[in-house]
Structures are given as structure tokens and as C-alpha cells.
Amino acid sequence: MLRTEDLGYWYQSKDQPLFQQVNLEFEEGQSYAILGHSGTGKTTFLSLIAGLDKPREGDIFLNDRSLKKIGLTNFRRHDVAIVFQAYNLFTYMSPLDNLLTAMAITGATHAGDKGYAQRILNDLGIGDDLITRNVQRLSGGQQQRVAIARTMCCDARLVVADEPTGNLDEDNTRAVIDQFQQIAHAQKKCVIIVTHEPDVAEQCDHQYRLENKQFVRLG
Template sequence: MILEAKNVSFFYKSQKDKLILDNVNYGFECGKMYAILGPSGSGKTTFLSLLAGLDTPVKGQIYYNRKPVIAKKLTEHRRHNISLVFQSYNLIDYLTPIENVKLGGKGNPEALLDSIGIGKEFWKRSILQLSGGQQQRVAIARALASDAKVVLADEPTGNLDEATAWDVIDLLKRIAHEENKCVIVVTHSKELADEADATIHIGNRAED
């Protein structure tokens, strides 16, 4: 297992009577794409945040490569172990696609953009001149610029039309299967979930 949640529970300090995650146990492997499903407010994004080291469990532990992700090393975990892809892209709009990808790590930005279908004619344009689908591809390329073995994506197809969403789904699958990365996606999309190697249903627990 590259990433694992063991007996993880979580609630916000201001809402101690509202348990968001209750004793979640799940392990993730490289070479697979996982889809996390559940109704709004069920804790999907919270679970992703815990895996990313953006928050810490109230009980239980997150493990990376069988070692606990401890509070004082969360920044190191996020920097070296995890790449994030957001629904809102989180690109810097005054930078070009190449400049945005360079922020992700040491990967070759031109090669990465080319590999995900962003042609050379777009590399030095303003991000604001790109379509939503192109911006999401740039965000994925930025994630791939990192050496991180785990890619976490929060609703990566949520703002995209159907055809572009399928392109992004295929790209995420390719990242998992061909680049041997662990891809974990929070989604409401049944189509995306059907393409995943495993699905995790979040209510008050996670299960295969």
C-alpha cells in the first residue's frame, strides 16, 4: 500500500457532535484509479483532505508507504508525496501554461503539456485564453510535474462538458495504469466511477 487510512475519524472542533468520518479503513495502491463517491456533505472532500495532509484525523492515522503521516511533517508530505488537482483548477491566471506547470515540480513542462493534448500553440498563451477543459489539463500536467506517487483530484470533471470530461477521465486512467501512480478522485460522476479500478462509498464509513 502506498497510502492507507487506519481507524480514521474526523469532526470539526466547533461541531464535536457532528461526526463526519467514523472509523474509516482503506488502503490505496499504485497503478490503480480510485473513485470516492457519496452524497453532498458525506465527507468525501474531508477524506481527501486528510489523505493530502491538509488536515489531521481526530482519531486514527494516515500512513504513506507504511509510515505515519505525523502533524509536524504535513508540509513535507504535501510537497513530496502528494499532487493535487482541483475542480476550480487553481492555476495562476497571469502565468502561461508552461509557467504554471513549472510550479508543480521538475518535470519537463513542454513534454507534459504535449502528453496531455495541449498543443505548442497554447503553451505561451494566457491561462485565461484557454477553455475550461484545457485549463483542467494544464492543472493535471502541473500535478504530473511532481515526482509524487499519489495524485488526488477533487471533482476534476465537475466543470467540464461531457466530451471533455471523458478526455480527462481517460487521462487520469492513463496516469494510473501507464505511469504507475495512485490516482484518487472524489466525484459525483457515475461515468467516472464506472471507469475506476475501485470505488469507495463514503457515508460514515468507506468501503470497496
């Protein structure tokens, strides 16, 4: 589904890259973890595969089409769903309105279908008593589930998540990873999670560690 070809990125000098010549493949129906310490470049890598930034060298392909040809704006709108550590929900909206807005913006198949959005939220433990409540009145774990529900209600086949469990306790962490696995296996989407937590990475189907400017496959 998604692959990188000789991907490289640096800030000031090519002689000091975060990573270079990265060649990885990611498939639908699978979950992937990218491990690494702070500052190694794992979040930058996520920004590249999410179309939030451009690589310094190399290319990224979605179903053999270069993101350069697809266009980053089109790619972000239709092909990728992003779960941020800070959730990035519309804080003045309810969970239901967050999902409906996301479906409208992306032109999703179920755009405008309140029942569909409600069922997704309910399945993730956001009950009817919460779906119309302002998201700022929800707990951190609940807000993260709303952010995940937003990826499920849109048509994007690629889901990327930046430290999605960084603000959660152990029980919520386990629940969130289970939900990502459901997205990958039941919805047949490609899920890529950036994390610094080995326990989180071990629950994914595939693990890579970014170290010494290269991605090393684990397991």
C-alpha cells in the first residue's frame, strides 16, 4: 500500500541527516510500530508519510503513485487519517459533531449519516450520554477514543498515530491499542504508530526501531 524509496531527511545539512535511504513497505490489514527515543526523527518520519512535510530526498508511494503526483493536500484529505497525541479535536464541538465534520470535510461515504457516526462512537465506549457533550468535558482516554473514531468514520485507508498513548494510563493504553488493531484487522486499514513505549510496540504486528539513522526491523 505505502512504501518509501530511498527516503531521507535533514534539517540544516545533508551531512547530519535524521535518516537516509529508508526503504520500507506498509500493507493494508496490518499494524506497524515505529520505536525510537526522543530526537531520533520518528515523529519527522510520521510527518512525511502523513503528507505533513516533504522529504529532502527520495519519495513516498501510495499504491505505486508518488505523493508528489497525488499532491499532499489531496493525500491528507482523502488517503490518510492522523491521530495526534494532543487529539486535535474541535474543542467547541461534541464527539458526534467532530465525526460529522470530519466526514463532511473529507467527503466520506457516510457523510451526514448521524446514525453511522453514533454507532462508531458507541462501539468505542462513547455512550449516548457523552456523544453530544462538549469534548473538553471528556477524560483524556475518552477524547483519544473520539480521535480514533474520527479515523474510522472516514474513508482513508492509511491511519498514522503520533504517541497515541502518551497521555493515557495502563488500562486506557491497552484499550486504545486494541482499537487500533481492530482498525487494521477488521477494517483492513494500514495503521502506523510512532511510540517510545516498547510495550505498545509489541502489541502491533510489526515493529521497527529508528536508531543510528536507520530503521531496524525487530522480531
